[in-house]
Amino acid sequence: MTSQTVSIAITGAGGAGVMTAGQMLLDAAAKAGLYGLMTRSSGPQIRGGEAAAYIRLSSAPIDCPDDSFDVLFCFDWMNVDRFAAELPMRPNSVIIGDEAAKNPPTMITDSIARQVLVPLSQSANEIEGGRPNMIGLGILGELAGIPLDALQAILEKVLKRKGEAALLASLEGVKLGMKVASDLETEIGLDLHLERKATDKTRWSLTGNEAAGMGALRGGVRFCAAYPITPATEILEWLAPNLEKVGGTLVQAEDELASVNMIIGGSFGGVPSITATSGPGLALMTEALGLAVSAEIPIVVVDVMRGGPSTGIPTKSEQSDLNIALHGLHGDAPHIVTAPNSISDCLFTAQWTVHLAEKLQTAAIMLSDQSLGQSRNIIDKPADLAFVAKRDLVEDGVEDYKRYALTDSGISPMAVPGIKGGEYVADGLETAENARPSSSAEDHYAQLDKRQRKIDQFDYGQHWAEIEGEGDLAVITFGSVTAPVREAIERLKEEGQKIKLISLRLLSPALPGPFDVAMEGVNKALVVEQTHSKQFYRYLRSVYDLPKNTHVLAKPGPLPFRPGEIVDQIKELG
Amino acid sequence: MTSQTVSIAITGAGGAGVMTAGQMLLDAAAKAGLYGLMTRSSGPQIRGGEAAAYIRLSSAPIDCPDDSFDVLFCFDWMNVDRFAAELPMRPNSVIIGDEAAKNPPTMITDSIARQVLVPLSQSANEIEGGRPNMIGLGILGELAGIPLDALQAILEKVLKRKGEAALLASLEGVKLGMKVASDLETEIGLDLHLERKATDKTRWSLTGNEAAGMGALRGGVRFCAAYPITPATEILEWLAPNLEKVGGTLVQAEDELASVNMIIGGSFGGVPSITATSGPGLALMTEALGLAVSAEIPIVVVDVMRGGPSTGIPTKSEQSDLNIALHGLHGDAPHIVTAPNSISDCLFTAQWTVHLAEKLQTAAIMLSDQSLGQSRNIIDKPADLAFVAKRDLVEDGVEDYKRYALTDSGISPMAVPGIKGGEYVADGLETAENARPSSSAEDHYAQLDKRQRKIDQFDYGQHWAEIEGEGDLAVITFGSVTAPVREAIERLKEEGQKIKLISLRLLSPALPGPFDVAMEGVNKALVVEQTHSKQFYRYLRSVYDLPKNTHVLAKPGPLPFRPGEIVDQIKELG
Amino acid sequence: MEQPVQQKPLTFKDYKSDYKPVWCPGCGDFSVLAAITKALAELQIPRENSAVISGIGCSSRIPAYTSVYGFHGIHGRALASATGLKVARPDLTVVATGGDGDGFSIGGNHFMHACRRNVDMTYVVMDNEVYGMTKGQASPTTPSDWEGSKLTPHGTGVSPFNPLSVALSAGASFIARGFAGDPNGAAKLIAQAMQHKGFSFVQILSPCVTFRPEQAEWKKIVRKGEITETGDLGTAAAFLATDDGFSTGVLYETQRPIYQPSMEENHSLSEIEASFEL
């Protein structure tokens, strides 16, 4: 697979049009029948600081960064060194710079990669209204083998509202860039053209945050209360206009305490409800999450994780909210924790999570992260899913209704306002079956057992984990780390090594039965996670029996896992 | 030891004077050279509902309830059945009722215990201004062998401000009660007199909440911000007037978000600071706890645990906030979690916790619980301790100050306002050594390592756990469950069984080295905890190597652990 | 509010549950329960279409004593849950309730923002100027010199909170004060509030006999508020800012656009999905 992908980084000062060029390159690649992934990075300035776009294109679906970049294209040298750690290069990588730019930083001059200069500003100047980034787009498009018509289609789509002149200037820039590139290809012997297969599948371009929003909608969510926070805001911003289209609504709340309690209110009213946040906001929601567990009101909170602790590194990815998601509620408060294992899986997992919350009448936390949420991916249009919100409700006119009835499944049929005879008081106090507050040991044990039972006994089917391959070594992971692990395993497979991948989508409850089955034949494990304190490994240890021979590769953010480091680690295990 | 104790329950309607009588009995017993423990219980009414006082008296220090009561004295029958589950009786226990009370409930008539009626109201009526509870006090005092002079001393102390007449009436009531009791003793052959040893040790009477307050003061705390919550309020109410006496102060905050951020502000100012709360409040504090960890500002939060989840059972004890205390912070946020193992240890542990927070510049959570916090204990005056707040500060006039310097110990010398040259900005963002925000991987790794290192490498001495006895079976526990475990082990020792007790005072960080040493020679373990979901066991599993043969006795609140059920469990293990 | 189709009109007793309140005998909240149930009866709101939402406190126990849907949530968040419920289910009649601690201390932010947002619901605060449930600490409305709490042994030293004045500044469109000593008057105010289109705030002075026995004096002090122009912002601002807190009646009322997003389904999911196509 690796030979069929090309990784390109574009950097430049604020206003240089890095993100625009990157996004167009990705979209054009998709138009041309390729797949791809694009991640954004920027400096500390609120706006207008240096920016970087990291793009990986491929003939086959792709959702993780490669070990290093084939091409680093610096539209200028402005603070490019800030991105140094995010820009691994190889000796045969190429750094492309602008002839007109002065004083490349040492990070560039000392790089192991090859370096070439192109007439970027100069070419732009040749065109009336020309912009260097369009020359750059042309160069990169040509290098990756994207045909002009695909680039042109995207230009037309994006620049429509900017008028004919702008479109023409850009188009000319792209063409000029393509010419510059073909000279370059021969000059330095670059061949990055990707094979393009014909397909009739519809392609989608979306971020994990958009996918999560869509999954929620598919799952039946019709109410959201929102307080913005990086990197979760886009879920909320996507939901606001789209909920409206399907008869739902979004309220902007004054804070996270309000947003989570608002969705509890909405869901008490029978409307499947969601909010999205990141670590600091999740911390503010745990009291109410406990209320949802205790009062058995379904809600979903998507936590798009970022670097912690505290405000941490808000624009970068990390998996370190695992602990709080699993254990951040006071008291014995069994709830659902899920994690999507790819950008496109944000859709599936969000939908499934809504389904679980609704079915099990409890709080569910979906752990996404910045790298899933804010990266854009080209995928095949996903299939429709059967999971939709479906609460067990009592009938209108019910008599002697017991809201917290002790059932075998642990699920007590719910009433929602409008249902006659169902009038009850949802409560955070412990209650008897009839919803009246009770401090008796008997009621407490019975309700604790029930709330645990309903989530333990539920049939999660095969969805609790992605299990791939066979081997006596299992790599156990979750979330965004799944993609680099998968690629690492595939590379090793090519070398003849057999390794099993277990990526947990359902983090809580633990399912010892299915886990043991998955671990059959495994005698060695490697746990890979993006935290500092081995949170995932510690959690696995606490609920599952791991092989004696278990190793951990834990690395905090802000840098992403790359397949190569996982390959190295596995090789080291021998 | 069990033979030297007597357990008495007193119940009655609101206004019957149950608590007064109980407290006087305890104090008089202490005056008479005995030790004792008193726990209160009451019905759901805010005020004036049925009440119960559970008292255990002993010749030697005692800090846990017995398996059952020797005497249940019902001043009336009013809702006594509400307390049924809290009132285990034996066939040779005695239930004392009032002759004048009509219709004993079936809980009484069906009891396996013996039942006698005494002329309670009638005797009270014989005295001008007489009250039945004073007759009751006399009866119970006589039964337990407390001499009149001790009872009289307490009456004088308590009733001083009520005037001579009230005192005389009470005194007469007590005397009359004592007479009634001596008749009773012969009549039904009751002998509960406790042996009283002469001692010159000063006795203290205090609750765990008061002890925690005192420990904080001893540890150097001079600032507190408070938001009341059951069952933590008494710590705050004790601190308010007492902080003032030592030049400190307490602010009543608008909520827990304010209280925790206020103490962060106070501590940033160099003043050791504390707050106290319970589960719901702790949940609201976790975001700020993460800030304290990240910005390295020492603070102490005492969590007096109660029944959860959510509002749960606010007046009853449970250990189920363990998870949130250990793992409730978002991001990788290493911090201190301690737990006092007895009422008197609330003093030691609070003081030690302040010391650790200050020394390690981090957030520390002390997990007390309702049964420790609100029970009153008679103890020997504890020794003075060396632990006082002692931060590593930089010198006035420091140059090129690096607030978050990477040191070997992981402790970066701190500056506080007033120190010239120390001006820095404390931050929840990740920072470089110089306290400037940084999103670089290098700085992030370095600071994460440092914050973990300082708490991992610190020398906690012997205080991390109470380790008692030897044996191939270890019972591992923490907090208020320690006392019944200890008593269970002592009982089994009398039967010749050798068992090791390991009660963790330091819950986090985990100390695998010392733990392994403590477990030497142990091949079987029993974990005992007051939760539903085995939180403590799961945590131990995640950080320590437990014997293959490890069992768990986990029981949620609201009922306390009694030594007998632990004995039974151990015997079952064989 | 549509009249329900039923034989006999519901009386206030039909809106009460058979569950015995935990309140102290004599607590003002009994009257507030009477007032709320009377208001519901006056408006003949179908039980299944109304909900009483509260936080934590003695007063916040009230939902369980009614026979409508209820939510006894967590401390300070009644208004947030009530907002969510009403916005998601605009067909329901929603009454948020609670105490002065719940509403103005921990819940103060939601109070302000609920006033601004103007969702069509009613908020009834039982103000006893104390935290009853936690055994008698000062609340925001407690006079600064009250020394009855161990937490503030010399009084709070802080200006008491003026909820009506804050409500006005924050944008509330209906502001009233009642007294538990006059449950019928209070019922009338609450009914008026429920009929008001938008967010209506009713403070009921509700004595705590246990921790503030001196509030027995209130019945001598409360009076009809002497405000004539209840629709003028400036007048109301000046009046409420300087009032002693014992003027009862509707003290401000205006019409402002209510917050109720239209909730009309006009797209299919696949239409939305099409936006992801390239």
Add this chain to the structure above:
Amino acid sequence: MEQPVQQKPLTFKDYKSDYKPVWCPGCGDFSVLAAITKALAELQIPRENSAVISGIGCSSRIPAYTSVYGFHGIHGRALASATGLKVARPDLTVVATGGDGDGFSIGGNHFMHACRRNVDMTYVVMDNEVYGMTKGQASPTTPSDWEGSKLTPHGTGVSPFNPLSVALSAGASFIARGFAGDPNGAAKLIAQAMQHKGFSFVQILSPCVTFRPEQAEWKKIVRKGEITETGDLGTAAAFLATDDGFSTGVLYETQRPIYQPSMEENHSLSEIEASFEL
């Protein structure tokens, strides 16, 4: 404020750090930084004895750009930390700072209670009627018809928050409004606020050039507030309730007891321990 013993008086530059702000070129917050440092210089507060405390937001980044002690805490809690600091360390000069989202949305409750509590400190809010940091959502002070945010595509539909009016209702003893377009005027207001005994609140209208470019118009609208009686509660209440939000100057000032518990050590620990003896 004691004059520090030193040779040369400090200039506003001495109160600035050498750390480059992350703000967009043209952001109003640059002027507020100038104003705060000028106020510190005017009062010659020793750097080591003052602290600037903030929450999270573009504006909340300000502590790092000063050279005094600082605290860049968590979103919405600046006033709580500042309160703790000032009460525990009454010898310090404490300035809390932040944005309209930080202060009036998530931090709204602390804002009200800080006004009531009247701790002797100053709160400077850089109000740009938007959440800058999170890329342009409506804040409490955003006009209800602003459609610039995807989160509220049809505008918020909610009455904008009137921070000065709320501050007054909540009991603030010093209330002023300045404009980033006039940093010297703003500096004067902040210096006055710092000299005020008690809690002083200064709103600075501070345009966000990135998400609210239309705020360039503000310089044409702001004017000196036409309030003559700045000490009368009723007058100020009516004025602030009806003002359009562009009147600058000190708009209310009064003297109220400040919250500063005496902190005199008059007992030993053993005296306290004696109370446990029977």
